[in-house]
Amino acid sequence: MKSWTLVFIFCSLAAQAQFQFNFSNFIPVSSDGQNLDKAWAGGLNTPQFSTLDYDYDGDEDLLVFDRSADQIRVFKQVSSAAGPTYEIDLRAHLFFPSNLHYRVTTFDYDYDGRKDLFCYAVGGIQAYRNTGSAASGLQWEAYSPYLLSNYAGPTLNLYISGADIPALVDVEGDGDMDILTYHISGEYLQYHQNQSQELYGHSDSLVFILKNRCWGKYREDVTSNALFLNDTSSYCTDGNVTNPELKPNEQAKAHAGSTVLALDLDQSGVLDLVLGDVAYGNLVRLMNGGTAPNTNSPMVSADYNFPSNTTPADVQLFSAAFSVDIDFDQKKDILVAPNANNVSENENSVWFYKNLGSNQAPVFVYQDNDWLQGDMIDHGLGSAPLLFDVNQDGLTDLLVANFFAYKPVLNKESRIAYYQNIGSATAPSFVLVDQDFLNLSAANLGQRFIPTMGDLNADGKPDLIIGRDNGQLAYFLNTSAGTSPNFQLQTNALPDASNTAIQVPLFSAPQLFDYNQDGLLDLMIGHKGGTIHYYLNTGSAASPSFALETTQLGGVNVQSNGPDGYAVPHFFRFQDTTYLMVGALDGHIHFYDGISTDPSVVFHERSPDFLGLSAQIGAYAAAAIGNLDNDAHLELIVGQDAGGLFLLENEPGSDLSIETMELQPLLVYPNPTAAQLTIAGVQGLCSGALLTLTGQVIFALKEVSEGYALDLSTVAVGSYFLRLANGQNALVIKK
Numbered sequence: 166m167k168s169w170t171l172v173f174i175f176c177s178l179a180a181q182a183q184f185q186f187n188f189s190n191f192i193p194v195s196s197d198g199q200n201l202d203k204a205w206a207g208g209l210n211t212p213q214f215s216t217l218d219y220d221y222d223g224d225e226d227l228l229v230f231d232r233s234a235d236q237i238r239v240f241k242q243v244s245s246a247a248g249p250t251y252e253i254d255l256r257a258h259l260f261f262p263s264n265l266h267y268r269v270t271t272f273d274y275d276y277d278g279r280k281d282l283f284c285y286a287v288g289g290i291q292a293y294r295n296t297g298s299a300a301s302g303l304q305w306e307a308y309s310p311y312l313l314s315n316y317a318g319p320t321l322n323l324y325i326s327g328a329d330i331p332a333l334v335d336v337e338g339d340g341d342m343d344i345l346t347y348h349i350s351g352e353y354l355q356y357h358q359n360q361s362q363e364l365y366g367h368s369d370s371l372v373f374i375l376k377n378r379c380w381g382k383y384r385e386d387v388t389s390n391a392l393f394l395n396d397t398s399s400y401c402t403d404g405n406v407t408n409p410e411l412k413p414n415e416q417a418k419a420h421a422g423s424t425v426l427a428l429d430l431d432q433s434g435v436l437d438l439v440l441g442d443v444a445y446g447n448l449v450r451l452m453n454g455g456t457a458p459n460t461n462s463p464m465v466s467a468d469y470n471f472p473s474n475t476t477p478a479d480v481q482l483f484s485a486a487f488s489v490d491i492d493f494d495q496k497k498d499i500l501v502a503p504n505a506n507n508v509s510e511n512e513n514s515v516w517f518y519k520n521l522g523s524n525q526a527p528v529f530v531y532q533d534n535d536w537l538q539g540d541m542i543d544h545g546l547g548s549a550p551l552l553f554d555v556n557q558d559g560l561t562d563l564l565v566a567n568f569f570a571y572k573p574v575l576n577k578e579s580r581i582a583y584y585q586n587i588g589s590a591t592a593p594s595f596v597l598v599d600q601d602f603l604n605l606s607a608a609n610l611g612q613r614f615i616p617t618m619g620d621l622n623a624d625g626k627p628d629l630i631i632g633r634d635n636g637q638l639a640y641f642l643n644t645s646a647g648t649s650p651n652f653q654l655q656t657n658a659l660p661d662a663s664n665t666a667i668q669v670p671l672f673s674a675p676q677l678f679d680y681n682q683d684g685l686l687d688l689m690i691g692h693k694g695g696t697i698h699y700y701l702n703t704g705s706a707a708s709p710s711f712a713l714e715t716t717q718l719g720g721v722n723v724q725s726n727g728p729d730g731y732a733v734p735h736f737f738r739f740q741d742t743t744y745l746m747v748g749a750l751d752g753h754i755h756f757y758d759g760i761s762t763d764p765s766v767v768f769h770e771r772s773p774d775f776l777g778l779s780a781q782i783g784a785y786a787a788a789a790i791g792n793l794d795n796d797a798h799l800e801l802i803v804g805q806d807a808g809g810l811f812l813l814e815n816e817p818g819s820d821l822s823i824e825t826m827e828l829q830p831l832l833v834y835p836n837p838t839a840a841q842l843t844i845a846g847v848q849g850l851c852s853g854a855l856l857t858l859t860g861q862v863i864f865a866l867k868e869v870s871e872g873y874a875l876d877l878s879t880v881a882v883g884s885y886f887l888r889l890a891n892g893q894n895a896l897v898i899k900k
Contacts, residue, residue: 185359185816186268186776186801188255192793192812194542194584201540204595205206206236206253207781208543208809210511212502213330214487215271217280221299226683227251227491229537230269233506233546234752234783234806236592237261237269240537241850242493249493251537253337255811258780260303262293272333273343274359275369275845283333286311289322290331290344292723312344314357314373322359323373324349326438328422328443330343330485335429336380336436337460341368345380347423351387351402354425354438356380356460367867381438381451382463387421390442390449392467407673424504428497431523435462439471441484444525447471448478448486472499472518476531481510491536499529500536503625510571510599511545511808513538530772541809544582548804549748549787551577553618553627556648560586561793563595567808568613568785572865579614580606586793603641606632610657615733615787619686623707623748628652630659632673636692638888662703662712664773674733674787680743681762685709687735691747695723695730699764710846719757719768720856720888733787739799748786752779752805767888778803781811833887835874837898844873846893855880855897 187875194204208484218237219226228406239257242249262282271280275634281297282305289311297304318882323344325331331346348355361368379401384393395401413695414833417585423442427436430450434457448527455462470477483505488497501516503509517536533539542548544640547568555562561586569577583602588594592758605614610635618627622642626813627653629641638659641652656668667690673690680699681687688700699718704710723730733748745757745768754776759769779786784806793800796814805811832845853866863880866873870888877899 168429179744180489184501186813187816189800189814190813191814192593192595192800193588194595194597200543200645201250203537203540204542204688205810205812206537207236207255207539207811208541208548208652208807209238209502209515210807211236211504211506211509211536212485212500212515212544212712213485213504214500215269215280215493217271217295217490219254219260219303221297222823224249226754227489228269228271229806230265231783232267232504233511233627234785236783236807237265237783255781259311259550260307262307263780268330270330270333272342274371277338277369279737285325285327285766288324288327290325300530308371311779312371313750318646319376322796326351326422328504330424330441332425332427332438334436337458338434339363343590344373345425345427347385347425348378348400350425352384353379354381354383361735362632375441377461379451380592382459382461383451385423385440385442390445390447390469391441392440392449392451392464393676394464394467398529411828422483422504426486426488426499428488429525430525433457433590438464440484440500441486441504443483444505446479446481446484448484448501452461454553460874472529472531475518475529478516478518480514480516480574481573482508484635489521491517494520494523496524497527503586505610507546508571512570514571526655542582543807543809544580544810545805547613547785547787548808549785550789550802551616551618552793552802552808554791555583555618555648556585556626556627557645558586558648560588560593561791563802564616566615566812567612567805570808577612578606579610579612581614589792591796593789594651602650608654611635614639615674617675617677620706620895621677621686621709623705630677630688632675633657634672635794636669636671636673638673638675638690657709661685667696667700667711674731676734676736676851678736678763680736687711689718689729689734691730691732691735693731695721695732695749697721697732697734697747701764714764717856718764719745719760719766720854720886721728721745721747721755721757723751723753723755725748725749725751725753735788735790737790739790746775746788746790748788749781750784752782752784752786754778754782754786754788756805764885765888766853767894769888776813780810782806831887831889831893833895833897836895837900838877839900840876840878841864842877843874844875844887844895845867847871847873847889848880851889851893853887856886 187194190205198291216225224242227240238252239256243252248851267285269284273280281295282293292308293305295323296306312323325346336343341361344357354378357373360372361370368643371614384396384402415845424441426439429435435453438451448471450468451464452466454465478501485504487500498520499518514536515536518529518533520527544567549566551564565582572578581602583599584595615632621628626643628643631639640655640659644732645651669692672693676689677686687702697718699714700711706801731750735746745756753774756772756775757768782805785806789802802815855863886892
């Protein structure tokens with residue numbers, strides 16, 4: 166594979182700003198006396214596991230698709246002194262199709278030695294053929310928008326529910342890939358036979374017929390995970406497909422969701438099943454009573470506590486089993502993970518069952534419930550980092566907030582983890598000191614509380630403000646003595662200068678930052694609506710008083726395709742210049758410069774998706790910038806949907822330098838105007854916005870170029886700010 170550096174070049178003009186960062190893991194992290202060797206891998210929520218030779222070096226690498234926010238992770242198999250191990254390649258998503266949703270797995274359907282990709286399509290399944298090589302790297306060729314099957318007459322989209330995980334497996338052992346998936350009612354397992362061998366004598370086609378509409382001759386209850394063997398309904402009494410159409414009463418049945426793993430557990434030559442159900446955490450093993458070459462033999466026994474010879478699977482919620490060799494002993498093990506977003510265990514959710522038998526006669530024995538996760542920083546869903554010297558020892562520590570972590574049973578809790586820096590000024594090293602800092606999970610602050618720190622009473626100790634889901638702020642006074650952090654709650658609703666509780670529209674994300682550079686910490690608050698509220702500190706260093714200046718600082722609004730943005734602002738200064746990163750719900754980190762001490766100035770958005778990280782973050786982006794090793798290069802720590810963190814370091818040589826862009830002034834005429842305005846002096850083709858002087862967007866502009874006509878007839882009389890994405894701007898007066 167090629168060596169990649171993440172580079173983002175802003176705009177399309179001649180002289181541009183350039184930022185370069187690399188993913189890194191140079192900062193060690195430990196927990197419970199163990200080094201986390203995959204600390205910065207980002208966490209896992211609802212992962213799906215398969216394998217492929219990602220780098221074409223002859224061994225199998227691990228592909229992890231997390232359906233929580235459609236993230237791709239690849240763990241490459243690498244050599245070490247202790248033997249083979251996995252090493253994450255955080256650039257791997259760059260080599261996969263961008264439209265992957267809900268489910269992803271691999272299968273070498275054409276038997277050319279390269280595993281192909283199978284993923285969700287609307288109401289079905291889509292295939293990508295692997296056409297890469299060691300020389301060209303990973304390459305994919307779309308086989309078709311979706312796979313088809315002949316339903317005893319009509320050829321239709323091969324239906325697979327978006328919630329389901331089907332079995333891609335060679336059912337009859339003829340050398341081509343078949344599909345086992347549930348009928349739309351969720352009761353019967355259908356066998357779609359691949360006709361490639363029958364029609365062409367080879368396996369490079371995906372041509373299916375519905376061979377059997379009740380494979381295994383069992384029925385699953387639509388309201389539970391109960392299974393009825395030797396079902397006598399018309400669907401199961403005849404192996405032939407005589408009437409694939411649904412009956413009226415079956416149309417009304419809701420398909421709940423199922424996961425299917427098919428493998429031969431007893432050397433009988435026919436496939437047995439391991440099933441998961443949407444409302445349950447267990448796995449059910451169905452044993453096939455037939456022998457080869459019978460492909461329509463009935464299931465004869467059901468074990469609802471698989472594997473019953475060891476600790477049975479109990480994964481909250483909607484368990485899915487995956488057959489992969491993950492310990493490099495050439496024997497396929499089983500991993501079990503949840504498959505339901507937002508209601509599943511999201512910290513200890515990968516159960517590892519080691520195969521102590523053989524591939525022909527497997528014996529699965531429970532090992533742990535946090536495989537891979539136990540080697541990562543992982544705190545549930547929606548991590549948000551804060552870099553600050555919490556214990557005042559001169560070293561920058563790390564706090565990690567979350568949206569929520571799963572709490573048994575079917576409950577959620579938010580908390581903040583405290584990682585103390587036990588390294589040095591030039592060699593940071595974090596150790597997890599407290600999974601639930603200050604016992605905040607019991608403080609009744611709601612979900613997704615976001616912290617910020619700063620000295621608010623001039624006693625030399627940083628105090629703590631926490632944003633709450635109700636849009637208010639909790640204030641904790643630092644009462645620490647020495648280097649043992651201690652904070653006491655003062656109020657659950659921090660007041661403003663008028664003694665009214667500070668309130669933003671839900672899910673406040675505060676930052677204490679001296680915005681106007683007067684030596685006092687001001688308060689910037691992002692929120693669910695996507696903008697930033699700016700509260701100027703009109704008090705003193707020992708007694709702050711926060712007065713609202715604007716509800717849309719800089720014209721920032723990170724909403725995307727809906728009313729929600731979940732803005733998490735992070736202002737920082739570098740070489741006497743102020744910058745802003747704003748994390749958003751859609752996984753984007755918006756990057757701004759052109760930030761003045763005047764709150765009426767609209768910021769210049771240099772990138773709506775900093776470094777293109779959104780594909781890796783997935784959702785709930787949050788950023789923190791620091792210089793943890795006191796060198797010439799900044800570190801970027803990114804929180805995201807899967808509950809872990811990514812660490813990136815400024816590429817050596819770039820020093821986060823800003824090249825100035827010489828722009829001509831933006832001309833508007835006539836100005837003042839009663840109705841129509843012409844924009845001149847535009848450099849390039851840019852988007853933009855018309856805003857009030859307090860930063861409220863009046864309307865957005867697209868594809869602004871030289872001579873653009875702007876209709877202001879519906880705009881109220883007053884002064885406005887016209888901002889273009891390339892940094893050009895002008896004051897506009899409507900008369």
